[in-house]
Amino acid sequence: MSDTARAWAIVRQHLRESAGARLFEQWLKPMELIETGDPEHVRLGLPSAFMTNWVRNHYAERLLAEFRQQLPQVRSVEVETRIARATPQVLTAANAPEPADVAVVPGLAAAPSPAPAAAPAVVASIAPDERPPLDPRFTFERFVVDASNMVAFNAARALAEPGVPRFSPLFLHSGTGLGKTHLMHAIAHAYLEAVPAARVILMSAERFMFEFVQALRNRDTFAFKARLRSADVLMIDDLQFIAGKDSTQEEFFHTIAEVMAAGKRLVISADRCPQGLDGVEARITSRLSVGLVADIKAPDAAMRRAILNAKRADLPELRVPEEVMELLASRISASVRELEGALNRVIAYSQLTGEAITLDFAVATLGELLRGAERRVTIDEIQKAVSQHFELKPLDLVSARRAVVVARPRQIAMYLAKRLTTRSLPEIGRKFGGRDHSTVIHAVRRIEELRDKDRDVDSAVRVLLRQLEG
Structure with a gap:
């Protein structure tokens, strides 16, 4: 085994211990040492340009410092995308020998050579536990569109298209249950379909806060920061829940700032517009207002x-x-x-x-x-609507008259009062000329029977229901 190979085994062990198991397995373990016979220039290969860029951005200087700790003559460490091929000269992180009792040597720093222009032959895939848990029902095809949500829908579709995003961030706001989360899942579905190797992270603001606090407690904030900032699409739902959480807002600000600076896609949702987020720092709301702010109104x-x-x-x-x-x-x-x-x-x-x-x-x-x-309907409103519909005077409904032209509308009014209000049967009876509750029960049952048999009665009830509930 060459000196470079022995140094690589030690460096790999240091990386495993300092980066943490999750980050190491995901980003650093796939690195392979490419033996060149040149002790001054180390070459490391990764199976995709995506992984190569991430390691360069986050570990280039660290790799150079670690190798120099073992081999002072090393002048550069190149991280490149390597086309997969069988070769006995490649020592992988998986088969490199484990060093005995290696101490962790801190280090930072690197100036890697540019990657070759050749595209990677192997596309990096996302580990199953890294893919967001998407609801299969929440796609663009299943989102019902009209004027109340058209801008938000079109903006979401545009952001989900591959290539350079036309705008970022996209800020969606509306009341609860109007489609914000549906659109965020739809963006993830569409973008992953177009770019299967993309890293898409979708989490609630509450989850963001929980994971950040856990990272602080575990003294592993580097892995937390690296995971979120390496995302191609980062989506945070219900931003209002970090209001007043100063340390969380600090980390959130730096996260979105780096994502935006890298030209990545950023989607944020909340229950109100950025300027209306009380308790959220002005520098955050200012950043979020730079892109496209789209609201979703209540449907008619x-x-x-x-x-x-x-x-x-x-x-x-x-x-x-x-x-x-x-x-x-x-x-x-x-x-x-x-x-x-x-x-x-x-x-x-x-x-x-x-x-x-x-x-x-x-x-x-x-x-x-x-x-x-329901809108709170009063018995007085019901009596007024019924008397107008049947061209009667409101006093007729509370009178003692028993003629069918009055008794039937009175029964319909009692039926509607029972259905549309929370008043008790005795209360309804009193509002209709002091009648007792048994009269109200009879009226309700009679109208229920007639609705199945008499088309005119059923039609009148339907018309009155729409009028009173509208």
Whole structure:
């Protein structure tokens, strides 16, 4: 074994001990010593240009210093991309002999020679545990687009295209459950499909903070910094959670600054625009405002219906009536996540109970959710709407008149009061001329029966429901 090979075995051991197991396995272990017979110039090979550039940027000076500790005559250490081929002159990090009782020698520094122009024959792959845990449902194809999210969608697609990014960072902001996370997963899916060897990191701001604190405790911040700053696409979700965390913000600032300086892709999301992030340092919000800031607005009723239609298309074997879809789209407007969750809940309860999905089944299944999401309708508003629809006076509904032209609208008004308000049966009865709760129960049951038999009654109820809930 040559002197250079012996020195390489010792250097490798130092790197393993100082860099930590994870970083060593991922970046340094693949290095191979290329024997040249020149004791002054050391050549190390890696299987891809991507890995070569990373080691040059982070370990060039360290490698030179380590070799000089063992062989003072070494003048340079070249890190290059080596085309894979069988040769007995290559000593790999895996088969190099282990030195006995080697002390760690600190060192830093290097001026490597430029890499050859030849492209690597072997593409570096990402270790399975390094790939982000992406949701297969969250792709661009499955994202429903309209005016409320079109800018954010188009910006995300543009950033996911390979080549030099047109802008970076991309800052997405909206209320919870409106599609920010979906777009971030879609960017990762699309970019990894176009560039399979790319390093994509997607984590929440809370995870960023947790890993940084763990690195501090383990005295291994170098590996944490190196992993994030080596990413081709770095995405941090829910930035608002680092508000007020000074040490985390310090590290976050330096991370995004280096990612941006390297021309990498950076995507950040939050529940408000950069300038609205209270407790986040101004230098961070200023950096994040340099790229493209895109907001996602709450979807309107038509958009919510389109989202439900797309969801239902994935379940062709299930029949979800139009009136149930209309109920969900009109009553649940807080977020897309809540909307999809409501549909999933109705479908799951139907499958578990064996009951068909009907409007009444959906209302019973989603009772609390619908009551929490609905606009607070008063009995007075119901009486006014019903009297206008049937061309009556509001006093007719609370009078003692029993003629069908008055009694039927009164029953419909009681039915709507039971369905749209949280008032008790006695309270509803009192609002209709002091009637008792049994009269209200009879009215509700009668209208439920008529809706199945009388098209005019069912149509009137539908019209009034849309009017009152809108």
